[in-house]
Amino acid sequence: MNQKRIEQRGLWLGILINSIMAVSGITVFLITDIEALFVDAYFTVITLVSGIVSIIISKVSSKKSQRFPDGLFVLEPIFSLCQSLLTIILLSLSVITVSVKAYRYFAFGEGQMMNVGPVLPYEMVMVCLSFTLSWFYARQNKKINNSSTMLLTETKGTLIDGIMSSGIGLAALLIFFIPVNSPLRFLLYTGDFFVTVTLIAFTIKMPFQVIKLAFIEISGGVLQNKQVQQKVEHVVRTNLADDILVKSCVIYKTGMAFRVRVLINGSSHDSINLKKLAQQKQQILTELRHKFAFMNLDLVYDS
Structure with missing residues (x-):
């Protein structure tokens, strides 16, 4: 299956499930007015909106044009960067609230007792989802x-959502059994503060x-994933002839697009069979594109 189709299939399912979670979360927050649920619910809303935007970006990022001959893959890390910044802003505002x-x-004894009754069944479902x-x-x-x-960003974001739901559910369960005259009575009013923080x-x-990771991709930094680095290097070294010395293999990644820059010993440039080298390069690309659909390879001589 096409790699973009796999990515988009994952994002579409995420949109469906996050739609259910967002509506449920906002409804329970409006009923209970628990700030921790605000974080949980609106974090899900952000994830839902980001999923929709991700689908759009996923469809256009691989399209090439005269102005963008290599595609618009840079939109993918830019979007992940913006989404993560928005997440940090939301979490910070929640702490302040x-x-x-x-x-x-x-300080003043002002507050409203939390209604945790609807929270428990809601959070059980949210944790599972x-x-x-x-x-x-x-x-x-x-x-x-x-x-x-983008799938990495969604994985992290949904994991945060699940962890938050787990914590809120556990806290709600504990608060549910605290008597009004208990020494822990203050948690009935401020429990969401401790849970949220x-x-x-x-x-x-x-x-x-x-x-x-997004900033590294946007700024043209080298790939951080060591496993992918090893896979690519293995394919390169396996397919190049023994008389060609590979001095370095540097991988750049922008979204789903990879560019591999292989530095080979050019001191014996005249003795290298260029036609054979071109065939070897094509073999490397063919094998790599089975694993990474959007792959480019540059062989560079170094004297």
């Missing part, structure tokens, strides 16, 4: 040798990881 709410309770969808994204990406930056502390690293 619950912090203000907790401060008002501890989130982790299943994250696993599905990762599985689809693995089929295409983890070459999709704890969950964000555990998940904030993920969007920064995606930002780092």
